[in-house]
Amino acid sequence: MENLSDPKAFPSSHWDTLVIGAGLSGLSCAVRLHEAGQRVIILEASDEIGGRVRTDHIDSFRLDRGFQVFLDAYPEASNFLDLDALDLRPFEPGALVWKNGTLHSLMDVFRRPMALLSSAFAPIGTVKDKLLVAKLRFTLLKKPLHAIWSSPELTTHAYLKHFGFSDQMIRDFFRSFYGGIFLEDELTTSSRIFEFTFKMFAQGSATLPSRGMQAIPEQLAARLPEEAIHCRQPVDSIEGTTAHSLGEQYTAKQLVLAADGESSGQLMQGMPSPKWNSTICFHFAAPSPPFDRPIIALKGDREGLINNVCIPSEVSPSYAPNGRSLVCLSVLGEHLIDEPFTEKIRHELADWFGESTQEWQLLRSELIRKALPVTPPGHKSSEVQTGPVYRVGDFTTSGSIEGAILSGLRAANQILEAN
Numbered sequence: 001m002e003n004l005s006d007p008k009a010f011p012s013s014h015w016d017t018l019v020i021g022a023g024l025s026g027l028s029c030a031v032r033l034h035e036a037g038q039r040v041i042i043l044e045a046s047d048e049i050g051g052r053v054r055t056d057h058i059d060s061f062r063l064d065r066g067f068q069v070f071l072d073a074y075p076e077a078s079n080f081l082d083l084d085a086l087d088l089r090p091f092e093p094g095a096l097v098w099k100n101g102t103l104h105s106l107m108d109v110f111r112r113p114m115a116l117l118s119s120a121f122a123p124i125g126t127v128k129d130k131l132l133v134a135k136l137r138f139t140l141l142k143k144p145l146h147a148i149w150s151s152p153e154l155t156t157h158a159y160l161k162h163f164g165f166s167d168q169m170i171r172d173f174f175r176s177f178y179g180g181i182f183l184e185d186e187l188t189t190s191s192r193i194f195e196f197t198f199k200m201f202a203q204g205s206a207t208l209p210s211r212g213m214q215a216i217p218e219q220l221a222a223r224l225p226e227e228a229i230h231c232r233q234p235v236d237s238i239e240g241t242t243a244h245s246l247g248e249q250y251t252a253k254q255l256v257l258a259a260d261g262e263s264s265g266q267l268m269q270g271m272p273s274p275k276w277n278s279t280i281c282f283h284f285a286a287p288s289p290p291f292d293r294p295i296i297a298l299k300g301d302r303e304g305l306i307n308n309v310c311i312p313s314e315v316s317p318s319y320a321p322n323g324r325s326l327v328c329l330s331v332l333g334e335h336l337i338d339e340p341f342t343e344k345i346r347h348e349l350a351d352w353f354g355e356s357t358q359e360w361q362l363l364r365s366e367l368i369r370k371a372l373p374v375t376p377p378g379h380k381s382s383e384v385q386t387g388p389v390y391r392v393g394d395f396t397t398s399g400s401i402e403g404a405i406l407s408g409l410r411a412a413n414q415i416l417e418a419n
Helices: 024-035 075-080 113-121 127-142 145-149 156-163 167-182 191-203 215-221 261-267 339-353 355-359 401-418
Strands: 017-020 040-043 055-058 061-064 088-090 094-099 102-107 206-209 237-239 242-245 248-251 254-257 276-286 296-298 306-310 325-332 361-373 384-386 389-391
Touching: 017 024, 024 040, 024 215, 024 254, 024 401, 055 361, 061 276, 061 325, 061 361, 075 401, 094 167, 102 113, 113 127, 127 191, 145 191, 156 167, 156 191, 167 191, 167 296, 167 306, 167 325, 254 401, 306 339, 325 339, 339 355, 339 361, 389 401
Parallel strands: 017 040, 017 254, 094 296, 254 389
Antiparallel strands: 055 061, 088 206, 094 102, 237 242, 242 248, 276 325, 276 361, 296 306, 306 325, 384 389
16 A cells, blocks of 8 residues: 555644554554544555565465465454455365375364264374364363463473373374464464464364455555555654654654564564564465365475475465466475575475476565564563553464454553543
8 A cells, every 4th residue: 555645744633543563453453543533643664554464466376475374263353354355265174184105184073074084094193182182172162262361371282292192193283283373393382372273273264365365454454544554654763652754753642563573672662572483485386286175285294394285276266367276385484595495395395296396386485584473381462551652463462363453452442441
């Protein structure tokens, strides 16, 4: 979204709240305040809204910034967004998992009862493990969200061991599936976030908006006046509720820092900056999909760099032009993306799906250093407020779309209560 009007044209008294950053947290906060009657302005440093939730168009393909999904059971997000307008397309509830050189189907048999036999006999974990999955599902579906967020914390790995899962099940399924969600496969993420995420998968579906993930921030932006959002407007410093940007000053009654955690930590001196998990995402154009199902494939017991593969165009056909498929794969952690690294990825793809993958066209390879905030046990989950200045972002709640929207809404509610 371009700068649609000059923010300098308005006197400082025109704004009730100044929001720095047009990611999901900043947009959600601004929408709530605007719809409550406040005058809001957003200054965004980049050329587009969305923060980490972006979709680019390359050769008629839709490429999200990294592999992302929207869980339609998210309580705050599903209430705040118009899900029908997003035209959400669901993944199948389960995964394809590599084991002993073969891809095996492991499904949520409560929603895919016809897959009961194939999932029961898949060599992923033991019979006890599969019964424990059912027990965990039943336990967490009954557990209220407030109880999840106040539970004693362990690492996810320790939680799974304590629940009774075998090392094989943790290695072959949980490390690759939840490693792809948390962007770390040691499963050091807080067990609270694991419980919440597991509950969301059990209650609903992983989905993609038919027009790409950026449809989410675009829907939020459409609920604001055009003159409220100003891109290419980096903020150099703040003093109280005054922001300095490109040699100009912008002042409001309240200021919301909705930039990424590192940037907002620099602007609000003395506040800690979050640590981040990184990922590398490769997008390939293929003449046909390596599997023709809207489902994710996991590395399971395979060695190598690739953690998971999906075909976004099998979930939503608009991700690729007619007659072609979009293949998306994820690598956890930070690596130098050079020619030898890309060749390793292509070699692994050939091991996964055959030599025909060598003909796939590489559309983009991208390192996303600040993909998700690190959230170990003991992670603080509350907004930081100093007087009329608020700091928001998913690093203050949980690393997810739900966490980002929740953070923005909480800050907006605090502002409205104070006015």
